[in-house]
Amino acid sequence: MTDLSTTRCTAWAITRADGTTLGFTDHDADLTFAGLTFRAASGMTASTLAQGSGLSVDNAEGFGTLTADAMREADIRAGHFDGADVKIWQVNWQAPAVRQQIFHGTLGEITLEGGAWRAELRGAAEALSRPLGRSYQRGCAAVLGDAACGFDLSTPGFTADTTLRSATETRLTLPAIDAAPRWFERGQVQILSGAAAGLTATIKTDEAAGDTRILTLWSPLAITPEPDAQIRLLPGCDKRMATCRAKFGNLPNYRGFPHIPGEDWLRAIPKSGASGESLFQ
Known part of the structure; x- marks a missing residue:
């Protein structure tokens, strides 16, 4: 029986937003499976994956060397690998069909360090930690041109x-x-x-x-x-209601609460007065 502790290696597949998929392995020879060649010359490795039960976020780090035909510095600086899809397998290099996927997530922040790169590996549960819902604030919470804003940035005269x-x-x-x-x-x-x-x-x-x-x-x-x-x-938007109305003519889609009482109102105290007068001072 083969001792898997001596024939086991790790393989990574990184798929960029433009559809380009690159394969890497820490084995000393290239591997091929799932229609992709995993290259041994990448120098890529990863820290121990912290995997837990439940909905905890399983994060780790990946790092490797910069190469002319794979992880190029210019592509990283241009943002082509931002948010790229990452899959990691444990593979029997003698029989690549014997493998187990141990991670599926995305690349986080990438840093460059003297001819090498380092990136956070964000687990699939990362999306569950993002805040949902609307904020109760004076300024508009929408991003200009997104679905909540509804403004068409291709409107002539704006871009x-x-x-x-x-x-x-x-x-x-x-x-x-x-x-x-x-x-x-x-x-x-x-x-x-x-x-x-x-x-x-x-x-x-x-x-x-x-x-x-x-x-x-x-x-x-x-x-x-x-x-x-x-x-x-x-064009820029300062999130104010007046700007939404005058600059973009988009007031029906304003996503703020401009009439929230300010701090002065919160500190006001009751006072007596004639009918029709303010009861606060």
């Missing part, structure tokens, strides 16, 4: 497609745009072409200066886009 003149990590210089200054503050910039294609960032400030539009970002893009890259600008 803008243009070409980048120059860029640093947090500053983008563009040609003049037919939109009011500060129109895109709190909105998003989407990179549509070049090495940074697919990246998005939130706009902190939006300034018009003659024939130039200057955007400052809240945080740097993982890859600085090159000049002449195509970009798309989405």
Whole structure:
């Protein structure tokens, strides 16, 4: 009888959002099963999986080396592996048909460390820890353009497609745009072409200066886009009812509670007075 303790290895399958599936193994030779080749040259391994009963979240870490044709630094920085589907098996490398799936979840935050990558492995129960329901708050709880908001961002005059003149990590210089200054503050910039294609960032400030539009970002893009890259600008929303009405004409879908009593009302005390006067001071 074969001693499985000496013929057992681990195999990982990572499926990105674009449908690309990559296979890795800690065995010293490639394995093939389930229609996928699991490569031994990846240097990938994982910490011990913390698996429990019930609905606890079973999280661990995966780490490996950067390679030119698998886990490339540019793809990681561009976000292609964010939220990727992960499956892990224990496999008998002498007979790959003898295997057991021990994990199914997603990749969490990925960090780069001197030619290697490290990522949190989030178990399938992770989704159960997300808060549900609405918050009772003054500002709108919807995200501009989502199902709750209902506003169509493709409406003419609200978004803008243009070409980048120059860029640093947090500053983008563009040609003049037919939109009011500060129109895109709190909105998003989407990179549509070049090495940074697919990246998005939130706009902190939006300034018009003659024939130039200057955007400052809240945080740097993982890859600085090159000049002449195509970009798309989405309008910003400050979550106020007045903005929803005046800028977007979308007041029926406002998802806030602007008439919540403030702290002054909560501290008010009763007072006596004539009929029709306020009973609080």
